[in-house]
Amino acid sequence: EVQLVESGGDLLQPGGSLRLSCAASGFTFSGFEMNWVRQAPGKGLEWISYISGGGGNIYYADSVQGRFTISRDNAKNLLYLQMNNLRVEDTALYYCARDGGYGLTLDYWGQGTLVTVSS
């Protein structure tokens, strides 16, 4: 059974840093591209970052470019999101999501981890 479990969410002040983790199981992690998607309270879904299976290709949304860094450890089946210079508008539930492969999209999602940025 495919499982994605996020962790690391917290309450912090603007300008702070945080690292989120997503533990994957039930599939060959290195064979799948992964993404982070967030959802602000009461709002819609916003894609924020992508990483290829080997980690060589990475994309970011403009809203986080230069502040967030996606990475993965295929030996440990872990996906990360390093978040720096956090802003109030980064407050959201952060989901990791698996890309199902060629011609497919975000087929499995974790339950999310909450990041709150407030002074």
Place this chain on the structure above:
Amino acid sequence: DIQMTQSPSTLSASVGDRVTITCRASQSISIWLAWYQQKPGKAPKLLIQKASTLESGVLSRFSGSGSGTEFTLTISSLQPEDFATYYCQQYHSYPLTFGGGTKVEIK
């Protein structure tokens, strides 16, 4: 970036109703369109990929159609468990983008 526009934003319907949600892309995305269902406090659940391919386990009352820039999600006979928010998402190119969502409420 490709903009995705969903309508309506809210839909009030009764059990047994046929419901249609529309999603428009700002440029052609071929068939690279997915639909998700999200219930309160839960992660989005993938219903449909490639505009019309139902995910395994998704009931046949859900259907998707369209290509290019115009897409629809249809629920043929609304059931109590279908009251939720639905999102479309294009995966023609990054950045992936989502529609604003359609909340299906009980009438």
